[in-house]
Amino acid sequence: MNILITAGGTSERIDDVRAITNHSTGALGQALAHAWLKDSRCHIDYVTTKAAKQPQADPRLTTYFIEGTNDLFETLQHLLTSKRYDAVIHSMAVSDFTPATSFSEPAFYQAINQALPHFGNQVTPELIQQVLAEQEQSTGKISSDTDHLFLVLKKTPKVIQIIKQLQPDTLLVGFKLLTNVTKEQLFSVAHTSLIKSQADYVLANDLQQIDGSQHIGYLLNQTGEVGQGKNKAELAELIVTTLQQDLQRV
């Protein structure tokens, strides 16, 4: 049985020393790996970051280290096209945005002012597009000699989308983390995300209910709640036993 797990949080490089990081300890991914390894027929490909907690070394577990969303995309594409997975658990916190370019405050208003007359003295999507394209080419080093720095981020590709595209028959578990919402809102957003990513399950959780050893989460499928857990070990068990039952039925 081949299982693919992603865990930890991506880190999007701003320059040689700075990055935008998505906070995730990787502890739930670690618990998932340990729960799967109890099944002696199970082989795991584990995609994570160096900053994340690592599962214990095991001959049946291979680790792939990534940093940013691009790395992650390429690694998943490679793995999903070279091996068939029975299940994919995508618990990694993936950045929605990655740095595209940056402006010091004077560079920023100079660029807009130069473009304004050509766009009827209005900032339009086309003006922004032109200004950003010019700045991306100039690849200016980030100056610290400015009161405000304008960091422009661009959307990253939705990595989870390629999983079912490349392996429609794999069992996919996505994750949805929100902050301080009602259970109804959490379930509604998680359900939408499940549909969009064609996931079989989504683990819905709220940052306000994660603290120390507590980690409340709900496993949902297309029709509703499948189960819940109140710490990472329980959530890992819930996910693994649910998938194992599905895999035995096949």
Added chain:
Amino acid sequence: MNILITAGGTSERIDDVRAITNHSTGALGQALAHAWLKDSRCHIDYVTTKAAKQPQADPRLTTYFIEGTNDLFETLQHLLTSKRYDAVIHSMAVSDFTPATSFSEPAFYQAINQALPHFGNQVTPELIQQVLAEQEQSTGKISSDTDHLFLVLKKTPKVIQIIKQLQPDTLLVGFKLLTNVTKEQLFSVAHTSLIKSQADYVLANDLQQIDGSQHIGYLLNQTGEVGQGKNKAELAELIVTTLQQDLQRV
């Protein structure tokens, strides 16, 4: 003898799950602590982050954890006003900027377009100031439903400046890390930073010369190079023995 060491890299919060991090393993700070602890009269206050490598536990070492530049500022202010330090080694990688506010692409050009007529159809520093102030008040949650996200960062206070302000008689070692410059440029920038921060020494290093176990660095004082090292253990020894000699002379 009281020594204050800062180590690791700050992490500036963007929202509940994202941050801008300054990459630093904290390994040099760890080596510095170990080198100082060989002197049995030495007590260390060690300011670092949870993500950094930690020195071994020792009854003569007290650790203070910080996250962002603000935290760091307050912690140093507290320590420097409550205890006298013989030396301060500020090896922490401190963020120059911290998130102030953010705009989705449409919110951004709408805000500028609304303000433009009041500023003669020119983007001016005053227009930017007004637009940023209004957006900071609206405290909009970061939307992921936009192609580009404009993250506006503001300059952080120069934490190193308060060290000599609060303790003019302490021995201060600053750090200057550049990327891919000549030795002359590195020394020149490091010298300027030493003067600005009133440091007694500055450890100048270039990211291109830090790789695995190699870490080339130069210790400078106001008159020039005092010594150099080619790995973290050598650099820690160089800094500690140089300061010990100065402290014995007093």
